[in-house]
Amino acid sequence: MARVFPLLASQIIIFFLFSFSNQSYGYATTLDKNFFRLKEEKLSHFRLYWHDIYSGSNPTAVAVVAAPQKNSSTLFGAISMIDDPLTEGPELSSKLVGKAQGFYASAARDENGLMMVMNFAFMEGKYNGSTISVLGRNKVFSPTREMPVIGGSGLFRFARGYVEARTHKFDATTGDATVEYNIYVLHY
Ligand SMILES: *[C@@H]1O[C@H](CO)[C@@H](O)[C@H](O)[C@H]1NC(C)=O
Numbered sequence: 001m002a003r004v005f006p007l008l009a010s011q012i013i014i015f016f017l018f019s020f021s022n023q024s025y026g027y028a029t030t031l032d033k034n035f036f037r038l039k040e041e042k043l044s045h046f047r048l049y050w051h052d053i054y055s056g057s058n059p060t061a062v063a064v065v066a067a068p069q070k071n072s073s074t075l076f077g078a079i080s081m082i083d084d085p086l087t088e089g090p091e092l093s094s095k096l097v098g099k100a101q102g103f104y105a106s107a108a109r110d111e112n113g114l115m116m117v118m119n120f121a122f123m124e125g126k127y128n129g130s131t132i133s134v135l136g137r138n139k140v141f142s143p144t145r146e147m148p149v150i151g152g153s154g155l156f157r158f159a160r161g162y163v164e165a166r167t168h169k170f171d172a173t174t175g176d177a178t179v180e181y182n183i184y185v186l187h188y
């Protein structure tokens with residue numbers, strides 16, 4: 001009995017491994033990675049300037065939801081929709097590389113913390129049409145904020161990584177801001 005038991009146990013384990021791995025679904029298939037012609041994963045770095053413009057007649061950021069409690073110092077609950085130019089240099093007049101499209105919301109009651117949800121839609125060169133999706137917490141008055149890259153499309157399929165945001169310029173009167181974004185992204 002003492003000798004039979006380990007044998008029996010291993011057979012039971014093999015049976016279970018087999019029966020689980022062998023479960024078949026008509027709608028699901030395991031693909032060979034080579035089928036997708038995925039090459040070596042590479043790490044790319046982009047440095048872009050993000051322009052959030054509330055002022056003037058052609059704003060790129062609009063407040064779509066006001067903070068429900070008017071006395072909230074952090075505007076808790078406020079939401080802005082953005083279609084912010086991404087340029088190569090800090091000046092708005094420098095080369096346009098893409099747009100940051102999405103929204104951000106004041107998600108913290110006791111500090112200035114935004115939740116950012118945006119797609120960096122590239123419009124230039126070989127990256128034209130490809131996107132990087134960023135979702136993260138942005139404590140806007142901290143010198144450096146890190147947010148995750150949670151995915152992408154086109155050249156950024158299977159993307160993962162992070163961005164570092166640093167405010168380059170901020171006008172407290174208008175709310176206009178220029179932020180340097182360094183994007184570090186693993187993709188194929
Ligand atoms: C804000 O206003 C609400 C009533 O609208 C009040 O209950 C709350 O205590 C106020 N909060 C602060 C921080 O003043």
Ligand SMILES: *[C@@H]1O[C@H](CO)[C@@H](O)[C@H](O)[C@H]1NC(C)=O
Nearest residue numbers: 122123124125126127128129
């Ligand atoms: C980017 O792609 C769009 C749509 O395919 C095209 O209209 C546009 O001219 C392209 N822009 C650049 C700079 O290549």
